[in-house]
Amino acid sequence: MKIVDIREAVVSISSPIRNAFIDFSKMTASVVAVVTDQVKDGKPVVGYGFNSNGRYAASGLLNERFLPRLREAAPESLIRDDGTNLDPHKIWATMMVNEKPGGHGERSVAVGVVDMAVWDAVAKINGVPLYKHLADTYGDGTHDDSVFVYAAGGYYYPGKDDSQLQDEMRRYRAMGYEVVKMKIGGAPLDEDIRRIEAVLEVVGEGKYLAVDANGRFDLETALAYAEAMKPYNLFWYEEAGDPLDYHIQNELSKVYPGPMATGENLFSHQDARNLARYGGMRPDRDWLQFDCALSYGLVEYMRTLEAIGKEGFSSRNCVPHGGHQLSLNIAAGLKLGGNESYPEVFKPFCGFADGIKVENGRVGLPDAPGIGFEQNSALIKAMRDATNT
Numbered sequence: 001m002k003i004v005d006i007r008e009a010v011v012s013i014s015s016p017i018r019n020a021f022i023d024f025s026k027m028t029a030s031v032v033a034v035v036t037d038q039v040k041d042g043k044p045v046v047g048y049g050f051n052s053n054g055r056y057a058a059s060g061l062l063n064e065r066f067l068p069r070l071r072e073a074a075p076e077s078l079i080r081d082d083g084t085n086l087d088p089h090k091i092w093a094t095m096m097v098n099e100k101p102g103g104h105g106e107r108s109v110a111v112g113v114v115d116m117a118v119w120d121a122v123a124k125i126n127g128v129p130l131y132k133h134l135a136d137t138y139g140d141g142t143h144d145d146s147v148f149v150y151a152a153g154g155y156y157y158p159g160k161d162d163s164q165l166q167d168e169m170r171r172y173r174a175m176g177y178e179v180v181k182m183k184i185g186g187a188p189l190d191e192d193i194r195r196i197e198a199v200l201e202v203v204g205e206g207k208y209l210a211v212d213a214n215g216r217f218d219l220e221t222a223l224a225y226a227e228a229m230k231p232y233n234l235f236w237y238e239e240a241g242d243p244l245d246y247h248i249q250n251e252l253s254k255v256y257p258g259p260m261a262t263g264e265n266l267f268s269h270q271d272a273r274n275l276a277r278y279g280g281m282r283p284d285r286d287w288l289q290f291d292c293a294l295s296y297g298l299v300e301y302m303r304t305l306e307a308i309g310k311e312g313f314s315s316r317n318c319v320p321h322g323g324h325q326l327s328l329n330i331a332a333g334l335k336l337g338g339n340e341s342y343p344e345v346f347k348p349f350c351g352f353a354d355g356i357k358v359e360n361g362r363v364g365l366p367d368a369p370g371i372g373f374e375q376n377s378a379l380i381k382a383m384r385d386a387t388n389t
């Protein structure tokens with residue numbers, strides 16, 4: 001068996017929304033299709049991937065380095081020793097030939113998007129949902145039947161007032177989500193506190209509201225928000241300071257008793273390990289948000305889980321960023337704490353299986369081979385159209 005073609009395309013996921021750091025007016029993503037010579041139901045098996053959101057398409061890196069390495073590799077060097085399937089670990093190693101350690105920047109996005117497509121193909125060739133493949137191959141054979149998901153939104157948007165923010169949160173609650181997330185740090189503290197209180201009127205209690213500062217704050221501002229938000233007992237306080245400023249996170253942990261979350265802009269197991277070692281994150285309450293689509297894919301994510309495990313964290317501490325179905329499969333198959341969900345933003349590069357509703361803040365998984373993209377009709381259409389597959 002072999003890979004016969006790898007296609008790459010750039011798609012727009014632009015919208016007028018804004019977090020505390022960036023607007024999404026020019027946001028793009030890469031889509032990759034890995035076409036194999038395997039045939040199921042009369043059609044070639046094609047694995048799909050996209051690189052989550054927030055870091056732009058990685059076409060230059062893909063077309064100059066990572067895809068040529070796969071195309072030039074001997075096809076048999078990319079498959080399992082027993083010849084039955086693609087080998088994601090060998091494919092990963094082939095992409096990373098002649099790459100120095102460190103400097104994880106955007107390179108990890110390019111590798112991550114290919115890796116997602118490879119895992120989709122692997123599970124399709126095995127004829128099982130990816131969460132089952134992961135549980136059988138890397139876990140104890142059991143998987144979670146549903147996954148905790150929270151509704152991420154609450155963006156700044158031109159002309160958006162508190163009542164529109166409240167309406168948005170009411171919609172998420174009506175869809176079955178319990179926990180919702182909103183942006184902070186894109187307005188002065190007193191305005192954000194007013195917005196937080198407006199959302200608390202809708203969700204009732206702080207334990208149903210997470211806030212995300214997108215790395216905007218210096219230490220002084222992070223601490224001022226901590227002081228002001230402490231009484232609300234929020235679900236979590238996300239990315240207060242720069243993602244690589246472990247000192248800010250550590251200082252915050254000393255004064256903020258509630259759960260903290262961070263990690264979506266850490267792109268390697270070494271960075272994740274540094275956070276676990278030096279960031280003051282507390283295994284008994286804090287959340288780790290590494291997004292495999294941005295950070296070298298699932299092959300690397302398994303190394304990340306191992307690295308943070310040695311620092312006292314469990315897979316249950318992890319609720320990945322990105323709201324994509326690869327992380328949903330990982331959450332069920334490798335037993336994470338949950339997954340993000342974007343009910344209204346980043347369409348169609350968001351969402352889960354069409355017919356499966358969120359109930360009591362949890363979502364079930366389709367019983368279809370692969371990552372389940374084919375069950376998400378808007379997304380699979382966009383990826384097929386983009387890659388002409």
Ligand SMILES: O=C([O-])CC(=O)C(=O)O
Nearest residue numbers: 019054152212214321322
């Ligand atoms: O606004 C963004 O860049 C997305 C984000 O931080 C999140 O989903 O946590």
Ligand SMILES: [Mg+2]
Nearest residue numbers: 212238239264
């Ligand atoms: Mg975030």
